[in-house]
Amino acid sequence: MNKSSNRMKRNRKLLLRAVILTGVIILIAAAVFFLYIENGSKPFEANSTQQLSVAIPPGAGTSDIAYLLEGAGIIDDTEVFKLKSKIKGYDGRFKAGEYALSPAMSMEEIMNILIAGKSATVRFTIPEGYDIRRTTEKLASEGLINSEIFAEEIEKGHFDYKFVKVAPAGPERLEGYLFPETYDIFTTANEHDIIDKMLYQFDKVFTKEYYERAEELGMTINEVITLASIIEREARVASDRPIISSVFHNRLAIGMPLQSCATVQYILGEQKPVLSTKDTQIESPYNTYIISGLPPGPIASPGADSIYSALYPDDTNYLYFLAKGDGSHAFSETYSQFLRDKAKYIN
Numbered sequence: 001m002n003k004s005s006n007r008m009k010r011n012r013k014l015l016l017r018a019v020i021l022t023g024v025i026i027l028i029a030a031a032v033f034f035l036y037i038e039n040g041s042k043p044f045e046a047n048s049t050q051q052l053s054v055a056i057p058p059g060a061g062t063s064d065i066a067y068l069l070e071g072a073g074i075i076d077d078t079e080v081f082k083l084k085s086k087i088k089g090y091d092g093r094f095k096a097g098e099y100a101l102s103p104a105m106s107m108e109e110i111m112n113i114l115i116a117g118k119s120a121t122v123r124f125t126i127p128e129g130y131d132i133r134r135t136t137e138k139l140a141s142e143g144l145i146n147s148e149i150f151a152e153e154i155e156k157g158h159f160d161y162k163f164v165k166v167a168p169a170g171p172e173r174l175e176g177y178l179f180p181e182t183y184d185i186f187t188t189a190n191e192h193d194i195i196d197k198m199l200y201q202f203d204k205v206f207t208k209e210y211y212e213r214a215e216e217l218g219m220t221i222n223e224v225i226t227l228a229s230i231i232e233r234e235a236r237v238a239s240d241r242p243i244i245s246s247v248f249h250n251r252l253a254i255g256m257p258l259q260s261c262a263t264v265q266y267i268l269g270e271q272k273p274v275l276s277t278k279d280t281q282i283e284s285p286y287n288t289y290i291i292s293g294l295p296p297g298p299i300a301s302p303g304a305d306s307i308y309s310a311l312y313p314d315d316t317n318y319l320y321f322l323a324k325g326d327g328s329h330a331f332s333e334t335y336s337q338f339l340r341d342k343a344k345y346i347n
Contacts, residue, residue, distance in 0.1 A: 044076045045103035052103070053186045056114065058096040062086075065094055065114070074101045074110065081107060090115060097121070100188050121184045126198070128180040128303035129232045131266065135178055135301070139194065150191045157192055161203050163221050168297045176225040176298025177202050205304050213311045226294045228302035228310035233262030236327035241305055243331055245313035247321050256319065258288040266299035322346065 054072045056065055062085045066078035075081055084107055085091050093115050100120030101110055124142055126135050132154060139145045155171045167173050178195065179202040185194060206221070214224045227248060235241045248258055261275050267284045280289040285296050302310070318331040320338035322345065330341040 043104050043106050044074065048103040050102055050104075051100045051120075051188050053098065053120075053188055054101050055098045056094065056096050060094070060096065062091050062094065069101070069110065072101070074103055074105070075107060084108075085111065098184065098186055100186055120187045122187055123182060123184050125182040126178065126180045126301065128306070129300045130178075130180060131300045132172060132175050132178065133269065144185075144189075145191050145194060150195070153191045153195050157195060159196055159199050161199055163202070163206065163225075164199065166220065166222060168222065172297055174199070176229045176301055178301050179205060180301045180303055205307065210307070210311055217311070222297060223294055224310050225302065225307070226296075226298045228306040229298035229300045230258065230260050230262050230288075230294075231309055232302035232306040233265070233300050234260060235306065235309075235329075236323075237329070238305060240321075240329050241309035242312065242314040243316060243318065244321060244329065245309040246316040247318045247331065249313045250317065250319055252293060255292055257290070257292055258294070260288045263288040263295055263299055 052072050052074060054068060054074060056068065060068070062082055063078070066075070066081040066085075069075045069081065070078050085094075088111070090111055094111075095114060095117035097117055097119035098121050099113060099118070101113065105113075122144065124139065124144060126138065130138070136145070136147050136150055139150065140147045151171060154174050155169075159174075163177060164174070167177065174195065178198040181198070181201050183194075183197055183201075185197060189197075210224075211221065214221055217224075219227075227245070230248065231241055231244050234244055248260075250256075251258055259280075263286050264275055264279050264282065265271055267282055267286050268279065272279070280287070283290070285291060286299065288295060316331070317333045320332045320335065320341075321329045322338065322341055324330050324345045330345060332338045332341055
């Protein structure tokens with residue numbers, strides 16, 4: 001009985017020691033694990049002053065986001081990010097968007113930003129028919145650009161697009177190509193980034209089919225956009241665009257001056273409602289009252305409808321049009337009919 005009792009006591013002691021040892025091992029492992037998580041959660045580069053742009057696409061999971069952040073140089077341990085997200089219950093809560101993040105942020109800060117969806121973006125809109133001058137003024141007034149740097153990028157910046165390579169050199173090099181649209185950009189975006197985003201949108205709109213159609217018409221892309229910009233500035237009603245385009249195509253075919261008020265307004269730098277005779281006699285390659293053919297470049301940024309209309313005009317014999325005062329236009333094949341329309345709608 002004593003031997004059995006002693007054996008039981010020893011077994012209980014051994015079991016107790018085993019339990020204590022297991023508990024200690026578990027505590028040590030837990031401490032090591034949490035130390036690993038804690039150390040891995042510290043800023044990747046605590047002294048960094050960089051703000052880096054990171055785009056989290058819709059549907060991205062925790063693992064995808066971890067690798068995106070590591071690739072951008074925001075974090076250095078994807079496993080810690082995934083483990084911490086799992087422990088905190090953050091999986092599935094990160095929001096898509098464009099973020100400005102820093103290697104100086106802790107992992108907790110980064111996660112909180114992604115969960116809150118605090119995208120570091122700002123929105124701006126460039127209306128159809130804006131020229132570079134008005135676009136510059138609008139972006140500058142919204143605090144998005146420095147006008148001088150913007151102008152330098154317009155004239156000399158490197159942008160790897162087919163149409164830029166054939167655009168006329170000079171301060172108006174990108175006139176017509178800053179596509180009018182609503183954009184969301186990073187708050188860290190500079191002048192070059194903003195221009196590139198607008199050119200990228202133009203590149204999406206001006207498809208391979210459009211290049212082929214321009215070739216069919218015997219026109220360069222610059223000529224197409226120049227014509228589209230004039231249509232954009234002349235038209236007020238969408239249905240008029242392809243008809244106005246037909247008038248200009250018909251005039252170009254017979255060597256008749258386009259006589260577009262919009263081109264003279266471009267020279268004047270203002271949207272003058274009524275041009276004087278003196279205005280129409282200004283010596284300029286953009287004055288389509290005194291030159292034959294198209295001006296040397298676009299006068300504004302045309303929208304998608306005007307670009308399409310320049311490439312696919314209606315089939316008409318019209319050579320004249322005038323504004324009726326309600327936004328629409330009257331079209332005519334002869335000058336005598338034009339004069340009758342003028343007497344009807346203007347005089």
